[in-house]
Amino acid sequence: MTNALQYICDSEGQTVSVVVPIAFWQELMAERETAYLLSSPAMKERLLKARKRQDGISLEATCEKLGI
Numbered sequence: 001m002t003n004a005l006q007y008i009c010d011s012e013g014q015t016v017s018v019v020v021p022i023a024f025w026q027e028l029m030a031e032r033e034t035a036y037l038l039s040s041p042a043m044k045e046r047l048l049k050a051r052k053r054q055d056g057i058s059l060e061a062t063c064e065k066l067g068i
Helices: 022-038 041-052 059-066
Strands: 006-009 015-019
Touching: 022 041
Parallel strands: none
Antiparallel strands: 006 015
Protein backbone atom coordinates (compact mmCIF):
# COMPACT_ATOMS: atom_id res chain seq x y z
CA MET A 1 0.00 0.00 0.00
CA THR A 2 1.34 3.37 -0.91
CA ASN A 3 0.66 6.24 1.43
CA ALA A 4 1.72 8.93 -1.03
CA LEU A 5 -0.16 12.09 -0.23
CA GLN A 6 -0.90 14.56 -3.00
CA TYR A 7 -0.89 18.23 -2.10
CA ILE A 8 -3.06 20.71 -3.99
CA CYS A 9 -1.88 24.30 -4.14
CA ASP A 10 -3.61 27.48 -5.20
CA SER A 11 -2.24 29.89 -7.80
CA GLU A 12 -0.09 31.52 -5.12
CA GLY A 13 1.55 28.25 -4.13
CA GLN A 14 -0.29 27.87 -0.84
CA THR A 15 -1.33 24.32 0.03
CA VAL A 16 -5.14 24.23 0.20
CA SER A 17 -5.96 20.50 0.13
CA VAL A 18 -4.50 17.04 0.40
CA VAL A 19 -5.53 13.90 -1.47
CA VAL A 20 -5.16 10.82 0.73
CA PRO A 21 -5.26 7.23 -0.61
CA ILE A 22 -8.49 5.55 0.55
CA ALA A 23 -6.72 2.66 2.33
CA PHE A 24 -4.68 5.14 4.36
CA TRP A 25 -7.81 7.19 5.12
CA GLN A 26 -9.67 4.09 6.36
CA GLU A 27 -6.73 3.19 8.59
CA LEU A 28 -6.69 6.69 10.06
CA MET A 29 -10.43 6.62 10.71
CA ALA A 30 -10.21 3.20 12.38
CA GLU A 31 -7.45 4.46 14.69
CA ARG A 32 -9.50 7.57 15.48
CA GLU A 33 -12.58 5.50 16.30
CA THR A 34 -10.56 3.18 18.53
CA ALA A 35 -9.04 6.13 20.38
CA TYR A 36 -12.51 7.62 20.87
CA LEU A 37 -13.90 4.38 22.25
CA LEU A 38 -10.94 3.88 24.57
CA SER A 39 -11.32 7.42 25.95
CA SER A 40 -14.36 6.27 27.93
CA PRO A 41 -13.36 4.17 30.95
CA ALA A 42 -16.61 2.18 30.77
CA MET A 43 -16.23 1.48 27.04
CA LYS A 44 -12.56 0.62 27.47
CA GLU A 45 -13.48 -1.94 30.14
CA ARG A 46 -16.18 -3.47 27.89
CA LEU A 47 -13.85 -3.67 24.89
CA LEU A 48 -11.04 -5.27 26.88
CA LYS A 49 -13.48 -7.75 28.41
CA ALA A 50 -14.87 -8.63 24.96
CA ARG A 51 -11.36 -9.05 23.59
CA LYS A 52 -10.58 -11.69 26.23
CA ARG A 53 -13.85 -13.55 25.72
CA GLN A 54 -13.39 -17.08 24.41
CA ASP A 55 -17.02 -18.15 24.05
CA GLY A 56 -19.17 -17.32 21.07
CA ILE A 57 -20.13 -18.84 17.76
CA SER A 58 -18.39 -18.91 14.41
CA LEU A 59 -19.17 -16.57 11.55
CA GLU A 60 -20.64 -19.49 9.62
CA ALA A 61 -22.99 -20.40 12.48
CA THR A 62 -24.02 -16.77 12.85
CA CYS A 63 -24.84 -16.49 9.14
CA GLU A 64 -26.83 -19.73 9.32
CA LYS A 65 -28.83 -18.45 12.32
CA LEU A 66 -29.53 -15.19 10.48
CA GLY A 67 -30.44 -17.00 7.29
CA ILE A 68 -27.79 -15.29 5.20
